[in-house]
Amino acid sequence: xxxxxxxxxxxxxxxxxxxxxxxxxxxxxxxxxxxxxxxxxxxxxxxxxxxxxxxxxxxxxxxxxxxxxxxxxxxxxxxxxx
Numbered sequence: 001x002x003x004x005x006x007x008x009x010x011x012x013x014x015x016x017x018x019x020x021x022x023x024x025x026x027x028x029x030x031x032x033x034x035x036x037x038x039x040x041x042x043x044x045x046x047x048x049x050x051x052x053x054x055x056x057x058x059x060x061x062x063x064x065x066x067x068x069x070x071x072x073x074x075x076x077x078x079x080x081x082x
Contacts, residue, residue, distance in 0.1 A: 004018050005018065006019040006023060007019065010022050063075065063076045
């Protein structure tokens with residue numbers, strides 16, 4: 001099938017030239033391209049938020065135990081906690 005020229009009648013049957021009727025829709029990719037762009041953008045934004053959230057959490061989850069003998073905290077394994 002031959003490619004429709006800009007000045008040929010539009011294949012949709014509107015009676016207009018292709019450049020005035022459907023050319024813009026064909027070049028833009030339609031609704032599917034727009035939806036895909038939003039999906040990918042949302043995934044990138046979610047990944048950035050997840051990455052930033054990982055830096056704000058406390059890194060140590062060890063249980064701190066006060067040692068009256070030593071006058072400071074130790075974790076559950078006996079290592080001094082600052």
